[in-house]
Amino acid sequence: MTIRPFRWDLVRPDQVGTLLDRTPPPRLWFLPDLTVCAAKVLARCGDGELHFVGRSLDSMHDLLGGALERTSWHDRLHRLPLSLKPREAFGRRETRLLREHLAEGGITPHSLARGTRSTVFVDLVFEGDTFTELYYQLRQWIDDEREAWQVIRRKLRFLGVTLRQPTRPGAWRWQEDVAWTRELPASAVRNVSLARDVWYYFADDQPKVTPSFPRQRWTDETVTVPGHGKPVRRALAEAFALVDAGRSAAVRDRLVRTISGEPAIAGPWLRALVTELR
Incomplete structure (x- = not known):
């Protein structure tokens, strides 16, 4: 069995007890920007299974967890809590552990080749190092298992949440500097921009519920023990508040309005999701 950092069940919070009794309510100052960004991630995912890589977008995962709780999409949100930085060569042991973690999340060459939905990796992106390594x-792994790459390449998607830049012709995009993106269909690599202050908050400043999980800790059983320090309590309070916000009519309405303005709304799968969110 693979080791994963402990994280509370935010939808059914029975485990928390009195842990947050003295923690002040969080101020979700970033909620409007996060909601719009999350809506665009849904609209641009191609009706796929969403796998949030690392911890950077835990807040989006939590917000959507609340919003999609009573929809047919409630089981399409997955966390892949691995840090793949820095980009260094993988040894045999690290490769085996990575594959075990991916398999634990339902991602194997066999499942990619035979799954009916796309597998969509979502992460904050600056230069794309994590996506490149992944x-x-x-x-x-696909080559080692001799699975059909020409089938799988049509089912892989990478959705980067990037720093918002001024809109101008010829603006730089991270995927232009990495060769592997040209091995996939053009629609397989998409971006959604996020306001700079929110992006940097999620990337650098936000307290997290779980510890970082780089390859050096993939066999460290201490990560399975829940933290109780002040930063963890602050992070947990924020995470619960985001789940509750996602359940609210105001957030669901904002999701619907933003999704409805996306080109993908022409697809029946997205129109059906909008109907469920209303």
Whole structure:
């Protein structure tokens, strides 16, 4: 069995007890920007299964967990709590552990080749290092298992949440500087921009519920023990508040309005989701 960092069940919070009794309510100052960004992630995921890589977008995972709780999409949100930085060569042991973690999340060459939905990786992206490492590790595993790459390449998607930049012709995009993106269909690599202050908050400043999980800790059983320190309590309070916000009519309405303005709304799968969110 693979080791994963402990994280409370935010939808059914029985485990928390009195842990948050003295923690002040969080101020979700970033909620409007996060809601719009989350809506665009849904609209651009191609009706796929969403796998949030690392911890950076835990807040989006939690918000959507609340919003989609009573929809047919309630089981399409997955966390892949691995840190693949820095980009260094993987040894045999690390490769085996990574594959075990991916398999634990339902991602194997066999499942990718035979699944009916796309597998969509979502993460904050600056230069794309995490996506690059993940892609090459997956590609090597697929080759090792001799699964049908021409089938799988049509089912892989990478959705980057990027720093919002001024809109101008010829603006730089991270995927232009990495060769592997050209091995996939053009629609397989998409971006959604996020306001700079929110992006940097999630990337650098936000307290997290779980510890970082780089490869050096993939066999460290201490990560399975829940934290109780002040930063963890602050993070947990924020996470619960985001789940509750996602359940609210105001957030669901904002999701619907934003999704309805996306080109993908022409697809029956997205119109059906909008109907469920209303």
